[in-house]
Amino acid sequence: MLVEKTTKNKLPIKEGFRILSFIFAAILVSACSSTINFPNSEVIPAADAKLKVEKNDNNNYELEFEVENMAEPDRLTPARRNYVAWMETEKHGTINIGNLRINRKNSGEIRTVTPYKPIRVFITAEDRQDAVTPSTQVVLNSGEFKVK
Numbered sequence: 001m002l003v004e005k006t007t008k009n010k011l012p013i014k015e016g017f018r019i020l021s022f023i024f025a026a027i028l029v030s031a032c033s034s035t036i037n038f039p040n041s042e043v044i045p046a047a048d049a050k051l052k053v054e055k056n057d058n059n060n061y062e063l064e065f066e067v068e069n070m071a072e073p074d075r076l077t078p079a080r081r082n083y084v085a086w087m088e089t090e091k092h093g094t095i096n097i098g099n100l101r102i103n104r105k106n107s108g109e110i111r112t113v114t115p116y117k118p119i120r121v122f123i124t125a126e127d128r129q130d131a132v133t134p135s136t137q138v139v140l141n142s143g144e145f146k147v148k
Helices: 009-031
Strands: 035-036 048-055 061-068 082-089 094-099 106-112 119-128 137-139
Touching: 009 094, 061 119, 082 106, 094 106
Parallel strands: none
Antiparallel strands: 035 048, 048 061, 061 106, 082 094, 082 119, 119 137
16 A cells, blocks of 8 residues: 655644744834824823834834824814924924814824934924924823834
């Protein structure tokens, strides 16, 4: 009787190797990103904000800022027209990264890419969305952080 060799044992090893490779890649990618949860705001206590910062293959920083339970800026005292997101950088000062629009569900988001290393992100209430310098009416502040 002729016994055939089977490769049944090799298939699970190959599959296991693929799974381990995928897990290693996921860990490697997640090691390059940071998630920052903003502390409670004294101005808008119900606001819940988080920021994800990731350095990409081009050595740029991808920022994803999301906020929930955010009051419209015209409900603040004093009332304003816009929320503006600002990024404080390691070497290039403070930069306006965009207007934070709040939708009907009281949430909003900003996604941007920058060559500058961020060390802090904060939101101010402004009369103009194209403000060059931030007002003193800071409504959310990440505090200083380090990007991995």
